[in-house]
Amino acid sequence: MSAEQASGILGQQLALVTAERPSVLKEVGFSALQVWQYLSESQGRGHGDKEVAILFTDLAGFSTWALHAGDTMAVELLRRVAKGVEPVVVANRGRVVKRLGDGLMAVFDSAEQAVAAACEARSATAEVEVGGHRPQLRAGVHVGTPRLLGGDYLGVDVNVAARVAAAAGPGEVLISDAVRAQLDDGARLKRKWRFSGKGTPAGLKVFVVDGLG
DSSP: OOHHHHHHHHHHHHHHHHHHOTTHHHHHOSHHHHHHHHHHHHHOOSOOSSOEEEEEEEETTHHHHHHHHOHHHHHHHHHHHHHHHHHHHHHTTOEEEEEETTEEEEEESSHHHHHHHHHHHHHHHHTOOBTTBOOOEEEEEEEEOOEEETTEEESHHHHHHHHHHHTOOTTOEEEEHHHHTTSOTTOEEEEOOOOOOTTSOTTOOEEEEEEOO
């Protein structure tokens, strides 16, 4: 089995298992995730031939809440969030690439579609309530030319998008400066000054999206 195949299979299995049992990451540790990331990045340093906007989402503080709430409530919350978020991705002409426990990765043909989906997904998530808990979605968007391998995307641009998303606060949508350059002037943005993304290009700027024009 090649490293590319191993990376894809491991990623798919992690997504399936964590969606069914969110606490499983505490049981298996993060070694498998680190191997998956290493394989993905080592095979994805090249670039593809098509530019796409890459969106990552997750739920702020989900792991801590899930440990106290239990798997039954956690799975119900994930189901409701997915029911609100995934149609928004499709409505904005995006495609869900993979589901990653409490979040997802999706790609779009344009930056505006991806940012619109992120903002709408944030609003849809804010309507969800399970056991008195209201989840807060955080998201990151970056534009690049990742490598398409099978049904997955790999490469530096995917890593940048993931790092941008990881830097977002609860209820926050962050975008890279590459995304900002493609948005209309009516977009309401503000610079996020405290950003340190390991593995991202030096000088990368990120912005908080308050809304689109």
